[in-house]
Amino acid sequence: MAELGAAADGGEAKESLARQLVTSLTAAPIVALNCLMTMMAGASLAFPYPLDSQISHMLGAMLFTACETTIAASFLSTLKGTFMQSQEAPAMILGLMAGAVYGILPEAMAIGAKVSVIMACFAVATMLTGLVFLLLGAFRVGGLIRYFPFPVIGGVLAGLGLLITEGGFSVSAALPFEYAMIGSYFEPETLFRWCVSVAFAGVLAYVTRRFPHYLTMPLALLVATALFYLGAYVLDHPPALLSEHRWLLGPFPTGGLVPRLNLDGFMALDPGLLWSEIASILSVVLISTIGLLMHASGLELATGREVDLNRELKACGIGNLIAGPLGGAPAFHSVGGSMLARTMDARRALTSRLVVLIWALIILFGAALLSYFPRPVLGGLILFVGASMIWQWLIAGYRLLPRLDWLVILLIVLHVAFIGYVKGVFFGLAAGIVLFQIGYARLNVVKHAFTGRDRRSPLERGPEARDALAEHGGAILVLELQGSIFFGTAHTVVHRARTALAEAKALAALDAGPALGWLILDFRGVGGADWATVRSLTNLAQTARLEGLTVIATGLTGPTARLLEKGGVVPPAGMTPESTGGLFARAETLDQGLETAEDALLARLGVVEQPPLGAHELPPAVTAAIPGRDQQDELITYLAPVVAGAGTTLIAEGEASDGLYFLREGRISVYIARPGGGRRRLKTYLAGTVIGELGLTGGQTRTASIIADTGVRAWRLDAAAFRRLKRDRPDLALKLQDALIQLLGERLGAANRLLAALGE
Secondary structure, eight states: OHHHHHHHHHHHHHHHHHHHHHHHHHHHHHHHHHHHHHHHHHHHHHSOTTSGGGHHHHHHHHHHHHHHHHHHHHHHOSSTTOOEEEOHHHHHHHHHHHHHHHHHSOTTSOHHHHHHHHHHHHHHHHHHHHHHHHHHHHTTOGGGGGGSOHHHHHHHHHHHHHHHHHHHHHHHHTSOOOGGGGGGGGSHHHHHHHHHHHHHHHHHHHHHHHSOOTTHHHHHHHHHHHHHHHHHHHTTOOHHHHHHTTOBSOOOOSSOOOOOOOHHHHHHOOHHHHHHTHHHHHHHHHHHHHHHHHHHHHHHHHHTOOOOHHHHHHHHHHHHHHHGGGTOOOEEEOHHHHHHHHHTTOOSHHHHHHHHHHHHHHHHHOHHHHTTSBHHHHHHHHHHHHHHHHIIIIIHHHHHSOHHHHHHHHHHHHHHHHTOHHHHHHHHHHHHHHHHHHHHHHSOSEEEEEETTTOOOSEEOOHHHHHHHHHHGGGEEEEEEEEEESHHHHHHHHHHHHHHHHHHHHHHHTTSSOOOOEEEEEEEEEEEEOHHHHHHHHHHHHHHHHHTOEEEEESOOHHHHHHHHHTTSSOOTTOOHHHHTOSSEEESSHHHHHHHHHHHHHHHHTOOOOOOOOTTOOOHHHHTTOOOHHHHHHHHTTOEEEEEOTTOEEEOTTSBOOEEEEEEESOEEEEEEOTTSSEEEEEEEOTTOEEOGGGTTOOSBOOSEEEESSOEEEEEEEHHHHHHHHHHOHHHHHHHHHHHHHHHHHHHHHHHHHHHHHHO
16 A cells, blocks of 8 residues: 555656646747747837847847846745846836937947947946845845835836837837927828837737736737738738838848847947936936836735745846846846746746746847847837836826825826936936925824823822822923924924914913923934934024923934934933033933923922821821821721832732732832833822722732832731721721722823823
8 A cells, every 4th residue: 555655646746747847848938939029129129210220139138138037036036937037118218328329429430339339338237237136135125125105116117108108109110209200100101000000009908908818918919920921921022022111120130149248349338428328327227126126016916925025136136247248138027927937837947947948049049030020010019018007107097096196107207208218217206205205294293292281200299289280280291203303394393392382372371371381302202313303403492492491302212312412402311401501401201201390390389299298197198088187097007017128019010919008208119011021110109199009909910010219118008907997997998998989080080181182
C-alpha cells in the first residue's frame, strides 16, 4: 500500500509538472506578443516623426530592458510570474525629449549620429530611474510613494493620456502632431489613415469592455492585422506600395534588433544639452515611480496579495541599471502581461523565462517581421491607451472625485495641453503642495478645547477651592493639539486662541464670565512642526503679553520640543521662562500645566487650600452630612489611625477592596500600571479628602494603587468596622453613606463635564 501511495504521488507530480509545462508553453507566446505590442507603441512614442524610421533601435533596447527587469523580478518580486516591460508613459516623455534634442542638434549631423545622442540621453534617464528605484527599495522607503497626492497623480496621468493620444495620431498619420500642422491631417490619404486608427481604437474600447477576457486584446490585434492585409490583397496593394505610402511601420534594417552599447552617443553628448533636458529626465523618473506604484498596487488588488514595494523597487532598479546604458525606456510591472499569465494558470518562473526567451529571439531575428506591422493598427492601440487614461482620470473622475480634486486634474491637463508636459508636471507638484495645505488645514488641529471648569488637574482640592474653580475656572482655556502644525495650520491655533480671548473679554465686560488668564497648549498629540509654527506662536506671545495672558506649553517632546526651544518659544525642560527668556511657560504634562494654572488662579482669588485636619477632625464632605460634634467623635471610634512615610503604598492595584481613608495631613496620589511598564498618575489628594470610597463594601478588586507622596496621617475605615457601625449605629452609617454618595456624584459629574467638553 505504501508503494502504491508513493507511485500515485509520483504520477500526480509528473502530471502536475506536465501541466505546468503545457500552460507555460501556451501562455508564454501570448504574454510575449501582448507586451511586444505595448512596447512597439512605446517605441513609436519615444521616436516620433521624423525619427520614426529609426524605432527599431528603441524597440531593441526596450526589449532588452524588459528581459533584464523580468529576470530580476523572477528572483526578487513578491509575486512570482510577474512581467516587467518598458511602458508608454515614460516613453512619451522620452519622445518629447527626443524631439527637443533633435531640434537642437545641427541639421548637417547624420540621422544615425543624432539617434546615438538621443539614445544616450535616454540611457541617462533610464539609469537615473533605476538608481532612484534601487535607493528607495534599499532604504525601505518605497511605501512613501503611496502618499503622493491622488489628484496630482490623476492630473499627471490624464495629461500624459492627452499626449499619448496626440502620439497615436502622429503614428497613424506619419506626421508630427502640432497644432500649426493640423491642416495636413485633413489631406485625403492622411485623413483616411488616422480615421482607420480612430475606428480601431473605438473597436478596442468596445470589445475590451464587452468581452473582458485576457485574450481579447491580443485577438483584436491579430484580427485587425489580418483584416488589414485582406483589404490590401483585395485592393492589390503589395507591401512595398503600403510601405511607400506609410501604411506600414517599416522599412527597418534587415536582421535583428540587437542593441549596442552607445559609446559614440555618450562621447558626443554635450553636458549643456543634457542639462537643458534635466526637467524631462526628472519627469521620466517621477512618472516611472508613479507608474510603478500604480501598476504594483493594481496587481496587489487583482491578486489579493500584499506587494512589498521595496522588493519591487529593487527588482526594477537592478534591471533598469543593467539595461539602461543601451538607451531603452524605464521598465516596470506589466499588469496586462502578468494578469494574462495568472489567468492562464502560468504564474511561475518558467513562464517568465520562456517569455524572456521569446523576446530574445525577437531581438536576434525579428526586425524584418516588425517592418510589416500596420501603422493604423499600432496607432489605434496607442489612441486607445491615451483615450482610456483621459476617460479614467478626467471624464469618469468628474463623477467620482470631489470637485476641488477634479479641478486640479483639469488644470494640470490644460497646463499640459497649452504650456507643455514638463511644466504641467511641476505645476501638478505645486498644486499638490497647495492641495495638501488646504486639505490639512481643513482638519481641526485643535483636537479638544475645554476650560478649567470642565477639567481640573488631578489634584483633589478642598471644597472652597473646588467652588472657586467651578465659578472661575473659565479663566483657564486648554487647547489639545493634534497632527502636524505648519504654515497651513499654525494660524488656526493662534486664531482659535485669539477668538477665545476676545469672547472671554467681551463676557467679562458684561460680568457674564471671567476674563481669560491662562492658556494651555497641549502638544502631546502633535507629530511635528515647522518654522512657521514658531513665527505664529511668537505672534500669539505678543498678544498674550498685551492682554495679561499666561501661556503654558505642555506635552512637548522630540523634534517639536527642540524646534520651539530653538525658536525661544519655550524654555528648555526644567527651566523657567524668566531664566531663559522663553515666551511661554512649560510643564511636562497637561495635568501639571492645569495644576500650575489652578494654583495661580486660586492665589489671585485669595483662596487658601484646606489646612491639615486636627487629631479629631473629619473631612468637610463627612462633617457636612454629620454636623454634630458628638456623632463625629463617635464615628472616629470606628476608625483606625494611619501614619505612613513618603513612598508607602496604602492600597495596591489588584488587591481586594476592604475600606477607605480620610486624609488628615499630607499628600497622596492614585496610580495605574501602564501596559508597557511604569505607571501613570490619575489623581492627587490633599488633606481633608476621602480616598477609596468605592472599596468600602469590600469584595471588589482595586483598580489602582494609592501611594503617599509625602508623610501622611489618616483615618482608615475598613469593611469590618463599617459593618459594626451599621449594626450599632445604623443612623450614623446611613449619614456616612449619604456623604460618600454625594462625594461620588460630584466626582462623576466632573467626569461627565469633561466628556461633554471633549465631545464638542
